[in-house]
Amino acid sequence: xxxxxxxxxxxxxxxxxxxxxxxxxxxxxxxxxxxxxxxxxxxxxxxxxxxxxxxxxxxxxxxxxxxxxxxxxxxxxxxxxxxxxxxxxxxxxxxxxxxxxxxxxxxxxxxxxxxxxxxxxxxxxxxxxxxxxxxxxxxxxxxxxxxxxxxxxxxxx
Amino acid sequence: xxxxxxxxxxxxxxxxxxxxxxxxxxxxxxxxxxxxxxxxxxxxxxxxxxxxxxxxxxxxxxxxxxxxxxxxxxxxxxxxxxxxxxxxxxxxxxxxxxxxxxxxxxxxxxxxxxxxxxxxxxxxxxxxxxxxxxxxxxxxxxxxxxxxxxxxxxxxx
DNA sequence: GTATAAATGAAAAACGTTTTCATTTATACT
DNA sequence: AGTATAAATGAAAACGTTTTTCATTTATAC
Numbered sequence: 001x002x003x004x005x006x007x008x009x010x011x012x013x014x015x016x017x018x019x020x021x022x023x024x025x026x027x028x029x030x031x032x033x034x035x036x037x038x039x040x041x042x043x044x045x046x047x048x049x050x051x052x053x054x055x056x057x058x059x060x061x062x063x064x065x066x067x068x069x070x071x072x073x074x075x076x077x078x079x080x081x082x083x084x085x086x087x088x089x090x091x092x093x094x095x096x097x098x099x100x101x102x103x104x105x106x107x108x109x110x111x112x113x114x115x116x117x118x119x120x121x122x123x124x125x126x127x128x129x130x131x132x133x134x135x136x137x138x139x140x141x142x143x144x145x146x147x148x149x150x151x152x153x154x155x156x157x
Numbered sequence: 158x159x160x161x162x163x164x165x166x167x168x169x170x171x172x173x174x175x176x177x178x179x180x181x182x183x184x185x186x187x188x189x190x191x192x193x194x195x196x197x198x199x200x201x202x203x204x205x206x207x208x209x210x211x212x213x214x215x216x217x218x219x220x221x222x223x224x225x226x227x228x229x230x231x232x233x234x235x236x237x238x239x240x241x242x243x244x245x246x247x248x249x250x251x252x253x254x255x256x257x258x259x260x261x262x263x264x265x266x267x268x269x270x271x272x273x274x275x276x277x278x279x280x281x282x283x284x285x286x287x288x289x290x291x292x293x294x295x296x297x298x299x300x301x302x303x304x305x306x307x308x309x310x311x312x313x314x
Numbered sequence: 315g316t317a318t319a320a321a322t323g324a325a326a327a328a329c330g331t332t333t334t335c336a337t338t339t340a341t342a343c344t
Numbered sequence: 345a346g347t348a349t350a351a352a353t354g355a356a357a358a359c360g361t362t363t364t365t366c367a368t369t370t371a372t373a374c
Contacts, residue, residue: 018320018371039361054323059362075232076287095281104279110271115290122261123295124252130232132287133272138280175340175351196330211354216331320371327364338353344346 004031011068025050026061036074036094036103074103076132097137104137161188168225182207183218193231193251193260231260232289254294261294 001009005027009019017023029045030037037045043058065071074094095104115126136144158166162184166176174180186202187194194202200215222228231251252261272283293301 016320020321020371022322052323055361056324056363057322060321076285095275095279095283097281098284104281106275106278108271114265114267118252118263118290119292121263122252123298124254124261124290124292125298126252126290126292127255128291130287130289130291133275133281133283134285134287135276135281135283141280141282173351177340177352179353209354212330213332213355214353217352315374317374318370318372320369322369323367325365327362329360329362331359331361333358334356336354338351340351341349343348 001028002031008065008068008070011070012064015068017064021050022053022057023061023064025053026058027065030065030071074132075130076134093131093133095133095135097140098134099136099140102137102139158185159188165222165225165227168227169221172225174221178207179210179214180218180221182210183215184222187222187228232287250288250290252290252292254297255291256293256297259294259296 001024005024008027008031009024012019012023025046026042029042029049033045039055039058039062042062043053043055046053046058062071072092074096076096090107091109092105092107093109095106096102109129109131111129111131115129118124119126158181162181165184165188166181169176169180182203183199186199186206190202196212196215196219199219200210200212203210203215219228229249231253247264248266249262249264250266252263253259266286266288268286268288272286275281276283
């Protein structure tokens with residue numbers, strides 16, 4: 001068990017959540033993944049790596065991790081299917097490629113000033129924010145250029 | 158028909174969309190509302206105000222308006238149910254009360270600098286962003302204070 | 315080892331949204 | 345005005361994702 005997993009396991013125990021094999025399996029998959037995964041994708045990976053676990057349990061475990069503030073979601077992915085997950089640590093946001101779905105994390109959003117202004121203007125007490133950029137990653141842009149060039153060379157009908 | 162509706166009707170026509178009574182009914186409800194509405198809420202309002210229209214048509218019309226860039230969504234509302242809609246005009250964002258669901262619009266997000274930095278660092282071409290604040294509106298905060306005071310005065314068991 | 319509350323999984327339900335397809339209709343063109 | 349055509353509609357069914365239910369199992373504390 002990696003150190004991140006151990007840390008999270010401790011948090012779970014402290015908060016009264018039991019450490020079941022299923023939860024540890026989900027945790028392992030989520031922590032191990034470089035990408036942001038959907039519940040369905042986590043389901044698949046867990047089954048391959050650890051054996052049979054119900055999809056319901058995946059959802060329940062994800063809700064638990066969300067309760068604990070240990071996972072995060074991607075919001076603007078295509079038609080806001082609930083896309084999501086990974087990275088327990090620091091405050092960060094996402095940059096999503098609308099074409100291939102690639103997600104890049106970034107930190108340093110610097111919204112405090114704006115948050116202060118809004119709080120003052122509206123009387124809201126602000127607890128959190130969603131910030132997400134969408135665009136086209138270098139890869140997909142290159143592909144697009146290649147296709148255009150091909151079109152240029154194609155025989156006209 | 159209000160001037161906003163006329164303007165949108167013109168855009169629809171220009172883009173080859175037909176002006177059906179159903180579409181005009183949806184448009185009317187959306188433009189008239191001060192609040193952000195769900196498809197279901199729009200469905201109800203349309204039926205009360207204009208008579209029978211299929212829910213499917215509501216969805217299709219909303220998709221059309223989205224295509225035209227004339228409506229916008231609220232993302233972080235509770236459990237990212239697709240919450241949404243309204244306001245054809247300028248670039249803006251939302252401040253959402255997690256308690257009562259109230260949505261306040263604001264402008265001036267000033268993310269250009271951050272956008273430039275990310276573009277440079279990642280090679281992404283950024284087309285859009287989601288920014289949304291969540292918190293508690295003045296109303297709900299006052300209510301909470303009142304409840305606390307009541308608790309204080311309650312007879313201990 | 316035992317008691318207990320919590321967690322699991324299968325099945326069904328719930329939910330919001332989309333597809334299908336036969337019918338109707340807004341628009342463009344006589 | 346009358347007609348042709350592609351587009352829009354609505355009912356029903358399908359869809360994918362998530363939640364509920366409930367009987368069974370299990371991690372934890374004693």
